[in-house]
Amino acid sequence: MTDSQVVNITQFSKSYPVARIIVNTATLLTLVLFFVSLISPLFTLEKFYFFANTVSLFSALWSLIGKGHLFLFLIIFVFSILFPILKLSVILYLWNSHAGATVQRLLKLIHQFGKWSMLDVFVVALMVVSIKLDAVAEMQIHYGLYLFLTSVILSIIISAISTRFLKNHIKFNS
Numbered sequence: 586m587t588d589s590q591v592v593n594i595t596q597f598s599k600s601y602p603v604a605r606i607i608v609n610t611a612t613l614l615t616l617v618l619f620f621v622s623l624i625s626p627l628f629t630l631e632k633f634y635f636f637a638n639t640v641s642l643f644s645a646l647w648s649l650i651g652k653g654h655l656f657l658f659l660i661i662f663v664f665s666i667l668f669p670i671l672k673l674s675v676i677l678y679l680w681n682s683h684a685g686a687t688v689q690r691l692l693k694l695i696h697q698f699g700k701w702s703m704l705d706v707f708v709v710a711l712m713v714v715s716i717k718l719d720a721v722a723e724m725q726i727h728y729g730l731y732l733f734l735t736s737v738i739l740s741i742i743i744s745a746i747s748t749r750f751l752k753n754h755i756k757f758n759s
Contacts, residue, residue: 604750608680611743617674619736624665625729632723641729642666669740672698676747688755695748 620640629639640648642665651660669681675698682688 601754603681608743609677611739612673612680614674615736615739615743616670617733618739619669619673622729622732622736625732626727627729627733628727629725630723631725639727642733668698669736672744673740676743679751685748688751691710692748692751695744698744 622644624641626639626641627645631637646658646662649655649661672695675695679688679695680690694705
């Protein structure tokens with residue numbers, strides 16, 4: 586990398602406007618997909634061909650609270666809802682900020698958030714739900730699950746690209 590490719594944090598947004606627009610647009614799209622997936626039906630559980638229950642992430646969380654599983658609710662809420670929103674918000678801030686020292690700390694934070702991927706926690710949550718089912722239940726997957734998984738994958742890609750790009754193209758005043 587040459588010195589002309591590395592810019593001061595205060596000049597960053599002016600130096601890479603196309604990259605900034607692409608990342609901002611992709612991040613906002615990911616947030617929209619994520620919020621829509623929270624209220625969209627993820628799957629339908631059918632028992633004995635007579636009883637069916639369609640589940641969204643929000644309805645599953647409310648069900649956990651209603652049944653007194655507060656610890657499980659908190660784990661799924663924090664790692665499947667709160668962390669992803671914080672991570673995407675931090676990415677938007679990083680691409681639109683001019684505070685050098687803050688950006689360095691937030692890049693480290695994004696790296697730590699990446700270790701707690703939404704996908705892993707969501708898979709565990711689905712396994713918990715399926716284990717609690719009777720052996721005679723059938724599950725049909727709906728579009729909400731695909732929206733959620735798409736937002737997870739986009740979030741991981743945006744996070745990886747952002748941290749690598751920002752680390753390689755910003756000169757911090759140490």
